[in-house]
Amino acid sequence: MPSLREKLAEHGFESNDDYEFQLSCLLESPARGVRTLNIEGDGERRKTAFANALAHALGYPHILYHDFTDAHPPLPEVILPPSRDELGREEPPIDPLDQIVSEACAQSEGEPTVLILDQLQAADFREHIRIHRLVRNASWTVLDGRYFANPRHLLLFLISEEPLYHALQKESFRVWIGRLSERQASYRPSDFGLDEAGQSLFDALAELFRALDSAPTRSEFTHLLHDLQLHARTVEHLRLSLYGRIEGVDRRALTAPSLAEHLARVIAAAQVFSTHKAPRGADDSEATP
Structure with missing residues (x-):
């Protein structure tokens, strides 16, 4: 059975880190209201990618998303005609946040639903208070209507x-x-269909990544190996490949004098290994954990 890390990778979020423990704390501990995950970090839109991938990895049939910085949110599936009150005054249109939250509440009545609220720092503080009430009371008020969520599903x-x-x-x-x-x-080397003759190259790469303070994922490492076999012949080639393949690598760090020796060792080890044996196959299937 695939691990959570493998399921996340299938849905677009790849990391060496394991989030099984955090997910268990969220889903299996007693909760007073709607279970809520606060996704923090310095990963910028990696946080959004994680939220979307986690929702899909959990297999929830309904995944709803709202971005508070989106000036032009998508239109709802059903557009209601303008309505008027008993005095003939036209009521204002429903706010996109109210639309998405009320839909999430309705969907959760019958099936598991994930609601992702992104870029919350751009929301009015009053919306933070309303979201807190949703979490505590599992309900959302829109004008004169009230929508109830199923805490077991939302x-x-x-x-x-x-x-x-x-x-x-x-x-x-x-x-x-x-x-x-x-x-x-x-x-x-055996993880990638290589024999032990490739160990010197793997050792040189491990030293390089420690110097860079970087932790490549399996697919990133696989792509880099292919570049070293097929394209990278010089230290400059290796710099370009590292920047192109490894997410989060600082471009300026690649040109630091202290890194030159590490880069040169990788190129030398790759040249020695290329005369010995290449990986079986060159397609991305080798990168599947």
């Missing part, structure tokens, strides 16, 4: 570039999504 993901409203934070479980993986994966 899961709320909050993403903000600034700290959440204190009361809302207290109702959430925080997870950190970094710009880089925090866990260094230990790769061996």
Whole structure:
């Protein structure tokens, strides 16, 4: 059975870090209201990618998304005609946030639903208070209507570039999504269909990544190996390949004098190994964990 890390990768978020423990804390601990995950980190839109991938990895049939910085949110599936009150006054259109939250509440009555609220720092503070009421009371009020969520089915993901409203934070479980993986994966030649003659190259790459303070994922490492076999012949080639393949690598760090020796060792080891044996196959199927 695929691990959570493998399921996340299938849906567009790849990391060496394992989030099984955090997910268990969120889903299996007692909750007073709507279970809420606060996704923090320095990963910029990696946080959004994580939220979307996690929702799909969990297999929830309904995934709804709202971005508070989106000036032109998508139109709802059903557009209601303008309505008037008993005095003939036209009622204002429903706000996109009200539309998406009320839909999430309705969907959760019957089936598991994930609601992702992104870029919450751009929302009016009053909306933070309303979201807190949703989490505590599993209900959402729009004009004179009230929508109730099923806490057993609704899961709320909050993403903000600034700290959440204190009361809302207290109702959430925080997870950190970094710009880089925090866990260094230990790769061996046999993981990629290579014999032990490739160990010198793998050792040189491990030293290089420690110097860069970088932790490449399996697919990134696979692509880099292919570049070293097929294209990279010089230190400059290797710099370009590293920047092109490894997410989060600082371009300026690649030109630091202290890194030159590490880069040269990788090129030398790759040249020695290329005369010995190449990986079986050159397609991306080798990169599947």
